[in-house]
Amino acid sequence: MHWGMVVDLKLCIGCNTCVVLCKMRNGTPPGIFWNKVLEEEVGTFPAARRVFWPVRCMQCEDPACVEACPTGASYQRDDGLVLIDGEKCVGCRACILACPYEARYLYEDGNGYFGKYLTPFEERVYKKHIKGTVQKCDFCVSRLEEGLKPSCVEGCLTGALIFGDLDDPESEVSRALAEPRIRLRLREELGTRPSIYYLP
């Protein structure tokens, strides 16, 4: 079992639904985006166009963050998921610096969207965020354990995000990767072997 994702860039329209769904599902504090959609302008007029890159933690097979973490707070499970044990996090930020994908954020001040006074929703969802610790996308691990897909995948309007077991040749991701298309992983030169593939 190796959880992975395929992003079909031709289908992504940059609507940011995945970003909003992630915010709703995980209740991330202000300024923290477990996933985001980067915009890039390519080509020149009249052939200029925009490309959207949905990015999140790449759940690398050789995660630089785990290597940098001095306390074991960042760890890798057998199914490939790279997770953070907030109780062990000391807040040194080495993992943020080591991550090539800027996927990690420090929850520094404990504030919500309206300052230190939390809304009832924030009071409920912020319980899982420990102040002073680093956090990032976990592929909605609790949903996976219920047999569901991550929120962003579930809600993607165009089906640009495909999720599944990379080790299973019959899975949706494996079939997408088997298509005769160019596929790439971000910043492969750093040797992190991400579990998210992009189909340009």
Add this chain to the structure above:
Amino acid sequence: MERRDFVLGSWQQREWRGKVITALFFTGSGAGLYFLSLIVGYLWGMAIGIALVLLGCLFLLLDLTRPQVAWRLPTKLAKSWMSRGVVGITLFVLIGVLHVLSLSLTPDAWTTFGMPWREGRWGLMFLGFLSGLGALFVATYPGFLLGNMRPLSLWNSAYIPALFLVSGLLGGFGFLYVLPFPWQALPWFAFLKNMGLILVVVELILISGLTWLSLPGATRESIALFTRGPFRYHFYLGLLGLGLIVPLVLLGLVSIGVGIVSFLFLEGILHLIGVFFLRYLIIKAGVRVSIN
């Protein structure tokens, strides 16, 4: 070059700032001071060197957002350079304190130069050897720690550990010159002076290599930040001018016997300025390229 979410580009890292720079300054210079004091058998220098390393550790501790779980820091020795650093510093401090305490049992140890190897005290010599290795490790390991950060290509440069070592030793010279060290009584004064001179030249060569020979990409962007960008005054004035070139001239004057004591004090201050700015520039100019 501020980071903006949702846009592709290159950003300066913002995670490690003032406290980390100060910590690197004190640990590097403290280790350098210990090492040099060990060579000349200057007990006060060794004790102050250990105290400076501990002061640096205090700044590192203050930089953590959850220092209450700092005891977990040395638990991932197999993978993390930060863990290795914590263990290395702890061992250095323990062995160093033991060494200083053992040396201080000798009569007049605090007022004369004690050199155990001259007196055939092998146990002390072994402790001194171990603590000297520890000091060199403490001065060098930040270079390897920074090298662990794969996306920041300036920090991945092979020049960085060498620069940290050389500039740590220069920081040691800085504190040694500032302390009321009885230079004239030291039989190896000429040797030490030449060693300081060589270290300044080596650091100049390393900095030249880093700035001129680095490959295009994020490293070049980092270098541009301090050769043409917002840190140019820190680089040209702080590091190159005050930190290296002026001390080189002063050392030249000392070599021909002009104003020895006052020049050495000034030399020490300038060395410390240079050591601080080197760390400031390396940390501040760490540029990361986003995903493209």
